[in-house]
Amino acid sequence: YYLVATDGISSVYSGTPLVPHSVTVTNQPTLASVSPNNGPAAGGTPVSLAGTLFQEGASVLFGDVLASNTVVLSANQITCVTPPHFPAMVDVKVVNPDSTQATLLNAFGYEDTSVVLSMPNTSADYGTIVQLDLSAANVVGLRAADLTITFTSGVLAAQGATTGTLTVGWSLSANTATPGTVRLSLASATTVSGSGSLARVNFNVVGVPPASTALTISSATLNDGAITPGLSHGSFDVNGFFTVSGTVNYFVSRPVPGVTLTMAGGGTYSAVSDTSGQYSLADVPTGTYTLTPTKSDDVAEITAYDASLVLQAAAGLRTLTANERTAADVNRNSVVSSMDASYILEKSVDLIQVPFPGAGIVWAFDPTQRPYAPLNSNRTAQNFTAVLLGDVSGNWQPGMDLALPAGGDPKVPSATSASLSLADVSGQLGAEAVLPLYLDLQEAALYAVDLVLSYDPTKLSAGTVSLGSAAQGMMMAVNTQTPGAIHIGLAGADPVTAGGALLEIPFAVLGVSTSPIPVAFQRAVLNEGQIPANLDDGSVTILFSSADFDRDGDVDADDFEQFVSCASGPAVALESGCEAKDFDGDGDADQSDFGFFQRCYSGANVAANPGCAN
Structure with missing residues (x-):
């Protein structure tokens, strides 16, 4: 180009059309921002670059490492994905295809947040020298560290430090001039990655036991803060x-003896709670421990009433406390349901044994454990609350006798009463006699019944017990596995409020008895004793054929001999003692009476029909 200046009369030239000035224009890009401006050292962060004069095909570098997925959206915007880089602040550079470039200094920070620095939890004797490691886990690209550790100067005195397993060959400066503080500075020309110790600090143990101190990493700067x-x-x-x-108490404030308390960790130590529920573990050395209570015996008072409480809770008719819920959830699935009630009712009659299915434990404790990290002083009042799984009502007592009487529980006074009566029935040898159990209830709500009945197993055999009309809707469990005993549990969510037949108990008549065979109450508890009950035992009387003169259950040759010895013929008076042979009641024992005897004859060891002579 050239310039011409004139005042209207003359002209002055700067350059001429033949020798013009020249202008060179260079398209130099600029980089104004990178967003976001930080991300993980592993790379993979999508970023957007803003600036000017970006060209199609431009490249982006983060600290001299090429980015991926670079897209030039316009002359003012580029998107890309960061490459991996060790943790540090890096420059970001845009390079156009014509080799023009723009650089933004310290534009992106590579960070590593997965690193963990740690000091140990440890102990040592008074007067000794200990070496404690300052450790690092999961470092990537570490090349510099500035660290401060603080502690109680009356317990430890720092003596110096050496490099650790990760920092072999690094430079290390340790400042221990200030009591209770160690300052460390480490650096290297190359990076390290992995896990191990950064430094090992030497201490004199100057505190007299019991003494302890925290080991606090009060400051930590890695790679100038990039990590x-x-x-x-x-x-x-x-x-x-x-x-x-401490003390172990039941959840209704009753001491629990016989609980084993075990401290495990830096050794194992144990004690057992006494009759007042108290325990003491002495001479336990410093260390990290867990104290755990356990108990698997002294199982009593898991009753049908507990099953009733669970049924009520499962139906939303009753709200349980936290400890009651623990007792109710016997299969430990965190749900109180009718399945728990079923298990409890089975246990109440000893059809199953503890631990309950799915529980794995017999007793639960709150808390389940007590940690000591570490144990460095005497600990008192380390108390536990005990819960016997299945005892929802909480009426367990140490050494409680399972064979409770039928009277009321003194802790629950009650003016109401009930009567339980077993009927007196008759049955034929070899046949079945059904014995009803009747309930007479006076102004009471009956939720549960726990029964144990006894009988002579050589004479009777219990069959399948069924609910009577008064107990319809109740859940029942029956255990007849022990000859001569019937364990019965009844439980309901809704109460029985009127009397009637509670149970129907069938017995097979096995053996001969000329007197009534007793069926008696051994245990009868209503609502865990909250309803006092009067009891009336029952019996089964064996019916004999009138021709079974020797009362052995059959009519055989022995009975025929007795008949013959008394046979008098028509119209001949019977001798004394022969009256039973006069079947037709005409005062003699003749052919007519023999006809009755023939109808009754069964043969040896074959039960005779009691009504054969009718």
Whole structure:
């Protein structure tokens, strides 16, 4: 180009059309921002670059590492994905195809947040020297670290430090001039990755037991802050011997003896709670422990009433406390349901044994464990609450006798009463006699019945018990596995409020008895004793054929001999003692009476029909 200046008369030239000035224009891009401006060291962060004069086909570099998926959206915007890089602040550069470029300094921070720095939890004796590691886990691309550790100067005195397993060959400066503080500075020309110790700090143990201190990582700067570590502080205890004590109470404030308390960790120590529920573990050395209570015996008072409470809770008719829910959830599935009630009712009659299916334990405790990390002093009031699974009502007592009487529980006074009566029935040898159990209820709500009945197993055999009209809708469990005993449990969500036949109990008549065979109450408890009950035993009387003179259950040759010895002929008076042979009641024992005898004859060991002579 050239310039011409004129005042209207003359002209002055700068350059000429033949020798013009020249102008060179260069398309130099600019980079104004990178968003987001930080991301993980593993790369993979989508970013957007803003600037000017970006060209199609431009490349993007993060600290001299090429980005991927670069797209030039316009002359003012590029998108790409960051490449991997060790944790650091890096420059971002855009390079156009014509080699023009723009750089934004410290534009993107590669970060690593998965790193964890930790100090140990440990102990040692007074007067010794210990070496404690400052450890790092999951570091990637570490090349510099500035760290401060604080502690109680009356417990430990720092003496110096050396490099750790991750930092072999690094430079290390340790400042221990300030009591209770160690400052560490580490650096290397190359990076390291992995897990291990950064530094090992030497301490004199100067505290007299019991003494302890926290080991706190009060500051940590890695790669100028590009690595953000999680911190796991430690602790140090001067070794000593300590006592742990407390009380185990039932969830209704009753002491529980016989609980084994076990401390496990730096050794194993145990004690058993006494009759007042108290325990003490003495001379336990410093260390990390877990205290766990266990008990599997002394199982009593899991009753049909407990099953009733669970049925009520499952139906939404009753709200249980937290401890009652623990007792009710016997299969430990975190749900109180009718299945739990079924298991409890089975246990109430000993059809199953504890632990309940799915439970794995007999007793539950709150808390389940007590951790000591560490144990470095005497611990008192380390108490536990005990719950016997299945005892929802909480009426368990230590050493309780399962064979409770029928009277009321003194802790639940009641003016109401009931009567339970077993009928007196008759039955034929070899046949079945059904014995009803009747309930007479006076102004009471009956939710549960626990029964144990006894009988002579050589004379009777219990059959399948069924509910009577008064107990319809109740759940029942029956155990007849022990000869001579019937265990029965009845439970309902809704109460029985009127009397009637509670049960129908069939017996097969097995053996001969000339007197009534007793069926008696051994245990009868209504609502766990809240309803006092009067009891009336029953019996089964065997019916004999009138021709069974020797009362052995059959009519055979022995009975025929007795008939013949008394046979008098027509119109001949009977001798004394022969009256039973006069079947037709005409005062003699003749051919007519023999006809009756023939109808009754069964043969030896064959039960005779009691009504054969009718």
